[in-house]
């Protein structure tokens with residue numbers, strides 16, 4: 350049996366079904382190109398009959414993508430299959446995917462037919478699709494809940510009718526791994542022509558088992574996995590592409606199979622999908638969560654510093670993430686503090702480790718995560734005096750309207766001084782930031798700015814997250830207020846207070862150097 354597992358990406362079809370806002374044709378094309386770079390063998394680009402917009406985006410993707418087979422979905426209905434063929438015919442290589450339900454509940458309650466009727470519809474649909482291409486996939490929707498005799502019968506007849514790939518979906522994420530693997534085994538044992546088609550699986554995550562079920566199926570002979578980037582899809586989502594790809598790579602010793610995925614493209618593709626689909630990735634998500642390669646406790650950090658494979662079974666670089674993060678928290682130990690001080694350029698003789706560690710713990714208990722600037726501030730013992738912010742936005746007045754420049758006037762308290770400035774800008778936040786910039790002696794550049802909402806309805810708050818660059822270093826600040834302009838102002842003041850502290854440390858270091866000379 351071939352030991353390559355075909356990766357069929359359905360981010361733009363099943364994944365897209367779960368989005369709250371629609372993607373433009375251009376955005377779908379961007380995602381398709383990322384999936385192509387990622388090395389997916391097949392890209393399911395959409396459901397062409399469903400809307401003119403989807404038809405257009407499938408067609409555009411079919412025209413553009415060269416290294417993956419482009420596929421479209423259709424019910425077991427000629428009009429759907431014809432729409433698929435029309436949208437896909439411009440592609441170098443294309444696949445028509447047609448499906449019909451096979452479980453009793455779907456056949457009887459949803460389709461309101463008998464099993465013989467849906468079998469006939471499936472056979473006709475496959476034969477019709479074969480008129481347009483030799484690459485036809487057929488799915489038995491809700492296979493996970495289909496009586497095994499019916500499933501065997503449908504798979505055998507689908508292959509006879511010309512399906513070159515037969516997909517076994519666990520549409521509602523109902524099965525558990527050895528049960529699902531057992532279904533696939535039974536198909537291999539009972540369907541006489543099974544060797545004439547690729548057996549595929551398409552698992553949903555309602556019980557959090559989509560990845561485990563897919564891997565279980567591969568272990569008994571399935572050779573195509575249908576999955577999505579970040580696991581997005583109907584309800585609790587689909588099998589996550591990055592997880593199966595990394596399981597197959599990391600545990601090749603056990604599974605003995607491989608994929609064509611370019612693993613180093615994983616992080617980039619995940620970020621793109623998350624951003625364009627407005628679907629944030631949970632921090633603890635395997636492989637692509639922001640915490641997936643972070644270590645926060647002292648014993649783990651000590652292990653990581655001695656040998657990375659003590660706590661990492663794959664490297665962050667292997668999935669395109671720059672490096673492991675060692676977060677400084679009140680669970681951190683002395684080893685990591687010493688290591689961080691070294692990387693900040695300090696030798697052990699420059700400080701007393703136990704004293705610094707005690708101060709660090711006190712700050713970490715208060716603050717949560719301690720950053721490099723905080724650590725240096727502890728070293729120079731300026732934490733205490735700087736605890737009170739240097740900059741404080743006392744008043745702000747921002748006016749804006751359509752077709753007019755926005756204007757902002759502010760009163761900023763800087764230490765003992767008050768500054769009153771005003772500026773115009775392209776929008777309210779731009780004018781506010783220009784007015785603040787005039788009032789401070791810091792030459793910063795805004796490099797990232799995001800607004801999100803916290804809470805809902807009238808009680809909802811706007812959160813501004815800002816990254817500013819000062820002398821090649823990035824400083825993050827945030828602000829939270831009912832008014833997003835005020836939140837944006839607070840975020841900048843937060844950054845400026847961090848920069849002020851970094852400046853003070855740099856000045857102290859400079860004075861120390863002069864004193865030593």
Ligand SMILES: CC(=O)SCCNC(=O)CCNC(=O)[C@H](O)C(C)(C)COP(=O)(O)OP(=O)(O)OC[C@H]1O[C@@H](n2cnc3c(N)ncnc32)[C@H](O)[C@@H]1OP(=O)(O)O
Pocket residue numbers: 363366396398399400423424425426448449450459460490520583
């Ligand atoms: C498990 C999955 O993810 S399946 C894919 C789900 N994706 C989508 O549904 C997105 C695209 N869908 C759509 O745009 C629309 O639902 C369309 C264009 C397909 C159909 O729209 P409408 O004609 O208005 O029908 P509607 O969606 O309300 O109902 C579905 C109809 O298709 C039938 N149907 C469902 N699956 C199939 C199938 N595989 N083959 C044939 N008919 C089917 C249903 O029985 C129902 O038929 P009925 O009208 O005779 O009762």
Ligand SMILES: CC(C)C(=O)C(=O)O
Pocket residue numbers: 363422448488489490491516518519520521551553
């Ligand atoms: C159309 C099929 C493959 C599907 O998405 C499912 O059954 O979940």
Ligand SMILES: [Mg+2]
Pocket residue numbers: 363518520551553583
């Ligand atoms: Mg699905």
